[in-house]
Amino acid sequence: MTEITKELVRDHGLSDDEYDLVVKHMGRTPNITELGIFSVMWSEHCSYKSSRVWLKKLPTSGPQVIQGPGENAGIVDIGDGDAAVFKMESHNHPSFIEPYQGAATGVGGIMRDVFTMGARPVANLNALRFGAPDHPKTRYLVGGVVSGIGGYGNCMGVPTVGGEVNFHPGYNGNILVNAMTVGVAKADRIFYSAAAGVGNPVVYVGSKTGRDGIHGATMASAEFDDQSEEKRPTVQVGDPFTEKLLLEACLELMSGDAIVAIQDMGAAGLTSSSVEMASKGQVGIELDLDQVPTRETGMTPYEMMLSESQERMLMVLKPGSEERAADIFRKWELDFAIIGQITDTNRLVLRHGGAVVADMPLHPLTEQAPSYKRPWVATEAAEDIGDLSYPDTSAFDAVLLRLLACPDLASRRWIWEQYDHSVMANTIQKPGGDAAIVRVGDSAKALAMTTDVTPRYCKADPFEGGKQAVAEAWRNLTAVGATPLAITDCLNFGNPERPEIMGQFAGCIEGMAAACEALNFPVVSGNVSLYNETNGEAIPPTPAVGGVGVLKDLRKSVTLALKQTGSTLYVIGEATGHLGQSLFLREILGSEAGPPPPVALDVEKQNGDFVRKAIGEGLVLACHDVSDGGLIVALAEMAMAGGIGVEITSPPQGPALWHTLFGEDQGRYIIEIETHKRDAFEKRALDAGVSASQIGLTGGNRLDLPGIAAIPIEKMRAANEDWLPGYMAS
Amino acid sequence: MRSAVVVFPASNCDQDVARALEKVTGTAPHMVWHADSALPEVDLIVLPGGFSYGDYLRCGAMAAKTAIMADVVRRAGAGTHVLGICNGFQILLETGLLPGAMLPNANVHFVCRDVHLKTERTDTVFTRHYENDALLRIPVAHHEGNYFASDQVLDDLEGSGQIVFRYADENADITEDANPNGARRNIAGLINGRGNVLGMMPHPERAVDDAHGGIDGLPLFRSLLDALS
Numbered sequence: 001m002t003e004i005t006k007e008l009v010r011d012h013g014l015s016d017d018e019y020d021l022v023v024k025h026m027g028r029t030p031n032i033t034e035l036g037i038f039s040v041m042w043s044e045h046c047s048y049k050s051s052r053v054w055l056k057k058l059p060t061s062g063p064q065v066i067q068g069p070g071e072n073a074g075i076v077d078i079g080d081g082d083a084a085v086f087k088m089e090s091h092n093h094p095s096f097i098e099p100y101q102g103a104a105t106g107v108g109g110i111m112r113d114v115f116t117m118g119a120r121p122v123a124n125l126n127a128l129r130f131g132a133p134d135h136p137k138t139r140y141l142v143g144g145v146v147s148g149i150g151g152y153g154n155c156m157g158v159p160t161v162g163g164e165v166n167f168h169p170g171y172n173g174n175i176l177v178n179a180m181t182v183g184v185a186k187a188d189r190i191f192y193s194a195a196a197g198v199g200n201p202v203v204y205v206g207s208k209t210g211r212d213g214i215h216g217a218t219m220a221s222a223e224f225d226d227q228s229e230e231k232r233p234t235v236q237v238g239d240p241f242t243e244k245l246l247l248e249a250c251l252e253l254m255s256g257d258a259i260v261a262i263q264d265m266g267a268a269g270l271t272s273s274s275v276e277m278a279s280k281g282q283v284g285i286e287l288d289l290d291q292v293p294t295r296e297t298g299m300t301p302y303e304m305m306l307s308e309s310q311e312r313m314l315m316v317l318k319p320g321s322e323e324r325a326a327d328i329f330r331k332w333e334l335d336f337a338i339i340g341q342i343t344d345t346n347r348l349v350l351r352h353g354g355a356v357v358a359d360m361p362l363h364p365l366t367e368q369a370p371s372y373k374r375p376w377v378a379t380e381a382a383e384d385i386g387d388l389s390y391p392d393t394s395a396f397d398a399v400l401l402r403l404l405a406c407p408d409l410a411s412r413r414w415i416w417e418q419y420d421h422s423v424m425a426n427t428i429q430k431p432g433g434d435a436a437i438v439r440v441g442d443s444a445k446a447l448a449m450t451t452d453v454t455p456r457y458c459k460a461d462p463f464e465g466g467k468q469a470v471a472e473a474w475r476n477l478t479a480v481g482a483t484p485l486a487i488t489d490c491l492n493f494g495n496p497e498r499p500e501i502m503g504q505f506a507g508c509i510e511g512m513a514a515a516c517e518a519l520n521f522p523v524v525s526g527n528v529s530l531y532n533e534t535n536g537e538a539i540p541p542t543p544a545v546g547g548v549g550v551l552k553d554l555r556k557s558v559t560l561a562l563k564q565t566g567s568t569l570y571v572i573g574e575a576t577g578h579l580g581q582s583l584f585l586r587e588i589l590g591s592e593a594g595p596p597p598p599v600a601l602d603v604e605k606q607n608g609d610f611v612r613k614a615i616g617e618g619l620v621l622a623c624h625d626v627s628d629g630g631l632i633v634a635l636a637e638m639a640m641a642g643g644i645g646v647e648i649t650s651p652p653q654g655p656a657l658w659h660t661l662f663g664e665d666q667g668r669y670i671i672e673i674e675t676h677k678r679d680a681f682e683k684r685a686l687d688a689g690v691s692a693s694q695i696g697l698t699g700g701n702r703l704d705l706p707g708i709a710a711i712p713i714e715k716m717r718a719a720n721e722d723w724l725p726g727y728m729a730s
Numbered sequence: 731m732r733s734a735v736v737v738f739p740a741s742n743c744d745q746d747v748a749r750a751l752e753k754v755t756g757t758a759p760h761m762v763w764h765a766d767s768a769l770p771e772v773d774l775i776v777l778p779g780g781f782s783y784g785d786y787l788r789c790g791a792m793a794a795k796t797a798i799m800a801d802v803v804r805r806a807g808a809g810t811h812v813l814g815i816c817n818g819f820q821i822l823l824e825t826g827l828l829p830g831a832m833l834p835n836a837n838v839h840f841v842c843r844d845v846h847l848k849t850e851r852t853d854t855v856f857t858r859h860y861e862n863d864a865l866l867r868i869p870v871a872h873h874e875g876n877y878f879a880s881d882q883v884l885d886d887l888e889g890s891g892q893i894v895f896r897y898a899d900e901n902a903d904i905t906e907d908a909n910p911n912g913a914r915r916n917i918a919g920l921i922n923g924r925g926n927v928l929g930m931m932p933h934p935e936r937a938v939d940d941a942h943g944g945i946d947g948l949p950l951f952r953s954l955l956d957a958l959s
Contacts, residue, residue: 150840154871155781157742241784244740331765333739418840420871423779425746425936428943439941442749554941 002032012039013222018370025364033301033350033358038365040215040268040306041275044530047369050496051528054509058523059516064485065524072113072193072263073183074524076485078550082440083187084447085119088127088180088490088546090529094235095177096224099144104152104238105310106179111156112264115247116313118191118254119183122424123438124153126163126179127451127490127544131172133407133727138167141175143728148238149179150418155240156247159427160419161436164451164544167407170459173224173534178490180546182449184440191254193263195281195316195342200260202274202285202340203322205329206246206312209270210295212236213308223495224534242311242334249332250313258321265312271305273314274340275348279366284345289352293335301350301357316342376502382460385580385594390658396709399588401719403629403662404636406587410723428554432641434479434625435549437557446554448482450547454628455540457596460581462504462541466511467599468666472627473547474519478608479625479669481557481615482549484519489526489545494538496530504541505530512543518601519608521547558615560624562642565699567621568675569646571631573607573668574691577659583629584662597664604667610690611669619677626668631695632661634670636703640717645700651708672698731958733759733774736802738793738817743779743935747815750935751776754951755959767797773958774811775802777818779871779933789832789874790820799825811855811958812927816872819919819929828920828929829887830879835872836912842871844944845910847918847932848898851891854921855957856928859949865902866895866946868932870910870918875931877913877920884915895919895930 002008009019012035022030022038030038040046048055060068066083067075073087091106111121126149131138153160158181195202213236253259261281263273270292278285289301295309317325322338329336343349348365350358391399403409416431428446429437435450452472458465470487477484489512494501516522532539551557579585580594614620622642626634639646652660673681675697685692704710733751737744744761752758760770764782769775783792793799799821806812806827814822822828835841847866851857860866879887887893895918899908904916911931919930934947 147839154840154842154873155740155742155784157740157780239784241740241781241786244742244781417843420840420842422842422869422871422933422936422942423742423746425749425939425942428941 004029004032004035012036013043014039018042021370025361031358033305034360036302036306037271037358037360040271041365042369046268046272048528049370050372050374050530051491051505052371053373054506057509057513059513060522060524062520062522065522066187068524069526072116074486074488075117075190076524076548077187078445078447080445081187083185083190084182084548085114085117085185086180086182086488086546086548087113087525088178088488088544089113089527090490090492091177091179092174092492092529092532095145096175098235099141100148101235101237103145103148103177105236106177107149107152108238108240108243108310109266110179110181111158111243112266114181114183115250116191116262116264117185118189119185120251121158121181121183122426123182123436123449124158124160124179125449125451125546128163128165129171129176129542130167131175132169133167135172139728145177146415146418152238152240154420156244157423159421159423161421161427161438162431162450165412165415166455168455168540170540173537174532174539176492176539176542178544180451180488182447182548191259191262193261193277193280195261195277195283195285197260197316198283198342198344200316200319200342201322201338202287202342203315203317203325204292204312204337204339205315206334207239207242207309208293208295208335209304209307210309211299211303211307214303214306223531236308236310238310245332245334246311246313249329249334253325253328256324258317258325260316260318262313262315265314267308269306269308275362275365277314277316278348279362284343284347284362285340286343286349287340289350291337291339293337301352374496374502375499376506377499378503379462379507382595383593385585385591388589390655391588393657393708396705397711400632400636400711401715403583403587403633404716405719405723406583407723408583409629409633411721412724413721414724414728428557429480429559433559434476435482437480437551437554439554444553446551446557448477448480448549448551450476451544452476453542453544455542456581456592458508458541458543460594460596462507463511464596464598465541466508466543467515467601468596469543469545470512470515470519470521471599471604471666473545474521475608475625477547477549478612479623481612482551483612484521484547484549486522486524487545487547489523489543491526491528492532492539492542492544493530494533501538508541508543515599515601519605556616556618558620558623560622560638560641562638562644562672562698563621565644566675567672567698568678568694569696569698570671570673570692571668571695572611572671572690572692573603575660575663575665575668577656577663578665579659579663582662582664584658597666599666607667607669607690610685610688611671619673619681620671621674622672624670626670627664630662630664636716638670639703639713640720643713644698645702645704645713646696646698647700647704648696649694651705731755731774731955732772733776734762734769734772735759735776735778736762736764736798738764738780738782740784741778741780741782743815743933747776747778747935750938750947750951753938754948755955762798764796764798768801769805774813774954775805777814777821779816779818782817782821790817790824793821794824803827806927809926813856814929815933815935816931819931820874822927822929827927828922829883830877832874833876833878834874835876840873841910842869843910844869845932846898846900846908847895848902848904849895851894851921854894854925856950856953857894858957859953863902865898867944868934868937868946870932872931875911875913877917879914887920890923892921892923893917894921894928
């Protein structure tokens with residue numbers, strides 16, 4: 001019998017106070033299995049103990065919401081009896097230690113969250129952050145993560161259709177791998193995780209349990225230090241082939257009525273799935289661990305309960321349906337084992353070798369888990385950008401080419417060509433646009449989806465940065481013509497025990513909440529990843545937002561590619577030429593100073609609603625939101641995508657040139673309108689109270705600023721396309 | 731035209747090709763599970779794309795040894811038409827229904843992109859609805875599409891006109907830059923000598939609808955409907 005020492009308790013990530021609470025809840029000293037179960041359930045990763053009080057501030061409801069946070073994934077109504085089921089989740093810590101498997105199992109885990117609910121996954125996205133390109137590990141991590149995401153998603157036959165990537169020294173010690181899956185289900189055929197029915201069988205399906213990933217959740221709840229490499233054995237190994245079988249087997253079983261409740265075994269494996277299912281259902285659960293299919297002999301109850309072996313599910317079945325269910329899993333050559341039953345005790349009881357090896361109350365593991373209102377200090381306001389020494393106007397083309405080739409703006413083609421983005425034959429807009437579009441089955445309806453956050457804005461001003469992350473997702477969905485519905489989030493921050501980190505968290509949440517409220521864009525699911533720090537250095541605050549919208553008629557969507565010569569280009573939205581935190585400032589002038597551009601949420605909504613309506617009425621040939629790099633980069637991207645040039649009418653002179661063209665003021669779009677519709681369009685904008693100003697005409701094969709520069713599209717493409725493949729090959 | 735799609739564990743383009751077949755022929759194909767030992771009576775057998783048995787071994791190697799494939803080989807020998815797409819093409823190579831082998835892509839990365847294909851045979855059952863020398867745009871998505879065969883075999887294939895599709899650039903020139911995977915002589919699709927078994931790496935089922943951004947896959951299915959009905 002292992003003795004429970006103070007050291008053992010600390011090794012399990014529990015504080016002395018927390019351990020005292022454990023003893024109080026148990027009414028005795030826990031044994032090692034019980035200690036292990038408390039430790040994972042009370043880990044930051046599973047318990048959200050530092051974030052719970054703040055997460056309550058996020059709006060989570062709306063007429064479109066079928067299921068908000070708290071289930072395996074969020075669900076929104078997309079009409080015609082269909083529902084979109086989606087969630088984003090982090091796999092940061094494992095991906096830094098073992099990039100291929102860390103990223104692969106991140107993708108596998110998030111897909112399970114979605115098909116657990118009865119939805120077929122129809123699209124994957126991701127949000128990735130790496131360290132500086134010149135950091136010695138970056139190239140290896142980019143290569144491994146991209147292969148891992150592709151390796152898993154491609155085999156599953158679920159297209160990876162979108163995402164975002166940033167590079168910054170702030171991620172040198174902790175990369176971020178956030179994976180998102182969107183699925184589609186019938187709104188009346190959704191499966192939930194709350195267990196019910198005393199005496200009902202508890203069934204284990206999928207892969208066998210091995211000794212991999214033990215303590216993964218605990219690892220993801222601690223900082224890194226120089227010995228983090230030694231944590232490699234806590235990283236799980238993915239098997240997408242088995243997951244594909246598990247997907248098909250689950251969906252086959254779900255077409256009948258055998259399932260009472262189902263949950264995937266993700267972080268904390270058998271522990272979190274059994275505990276959460278029973279706790280949610282206000283019942284108890286008894287498991288006979290001798291029945292758990294294992295990959296190795298001699299596994300202890302502790303190891304079985306804490307293993308994070310992948311591709312496993314736990315279900316509660318209706319009595320009498322066991323044989324039918326077993327037949328389906330046999331057909332797919334997967335393990336199927338009845339490992340326990342539902343009780344009415346509100347306790348978790350584990351048996352092994354005929355003896356009771358754990359007997360513990362459920363609620364202390366879940367709703368009564370510790371929750372902290374950690375001390376926080378607000379982030380200090382950023383200093384002004386000060387006086388700038390602008391480049392010479394004659395260097396304009398060099399400046400633009402440098403920006404188009406900078407790591408944060410360079411084309412991501414090298415990445416997304418390694419993802420199968422067209423399998424399922426429903427990808428309408430592939431990666432590279434503002435939002436991806438995926439058709440729903442054979443219907444005329446489609447889902448639009450995007451992932452967004454601008455960490456440098458969040459770092460300079462968490463409140464504005466949080467607002468901007470939500471607003472940009474909303475804007476990207478709008479820019480393809482979709483009606484934004486809801487978001488999932490993945491909140492990546494440093495050590496919450498430090499007040500300044502908690503201040504970043506609080507600020508971002510408040511900002512996100514304000515934007516969600518103003519834009520009617522609630523949060524339906526999400527995940528928090530804290531302790532993204534190495535040796536005391538935290539990542540920039542990175543609340544990644546995954547937005548989902550719907551298009552009733554996919555033929556009415558638009559892309560950012562310019563469509564024809566002789567059209568008029570308009571900028572929707574006003575600007576002050578805000579250069580604080582802009583890429584121009586960072587990449588060209590070498591400064592990361594200033595406050596980020598503020599988001600005026602009422603203007604944001606007004607501009608977006610105007611643009612969406614114009615797209616829906618077929619008035620808009622092309623549309624692109626203005627974000628990183630400002631107006632000129634947006635125009636260059638539209639020209640490169642369409643292979644059609646732009647002439648900018650009367651470009652500004654002097655400092656205004658840089659402020660106007662490179663400023664990152666928010667709430668803006670560029671749209672292409674047929675020139676003969678100009679008057680009608682301007683009247684519309686006037687009537688709607690929206691600022692719409694002509695910026696130029698389409699035509700030729702250059703980005704032309706008369707008197708300043710004329711940059712051939714081919715030259716811009718070369719700069720934009722060559723950086724990433726060149727970097728990865730070097 | 732009666733058709734069947736063989737579904738291996740982790741086939742993942744089976745539904746896509748079934749939809750394309752139904753769209754063009756008006757009839758849904760039989761979906762035949764890999765553990766079945768025999769196929770129904772059909773005019774066309776499709777081996778779809780995906781990762782049969784996980785492809786942890788050489789792609790298609792496991793599938794090639796199944797009972798259902800023994801029946802496919804038998805049917806092909808009796809003249810039934812067989813179309814292998816992507817993983818299906820790899821399986822056809824592994825069973826020996828077509829000559830050669832697949833290597834990992836020359837750059838060792840998975841590649842998913844639209845490619846241009848030059849159609850070199852328009853007199854086959856699979857391609858009669860294409861114009862001579864037609865330039866098609868159809869997506870590829872694979873990790874092992876680097877077709878390999880000896881010079882002798884390649885010369886024979888060329889001599890007997892068995893190369894149906896080659897990777898080309900937008901001007902229909904067969905160039906190294908246009909080759910997404912390093913396939914010898916830019917081979918993207920092959921037919922057997924008898925003309926009833928076609929293997930191709932590109933996915934015609936992903937180009938049958940305006941919403942796909944191109945419909946260059948449609949004539950392939952229309953050719954089959956026309957020839958086999």
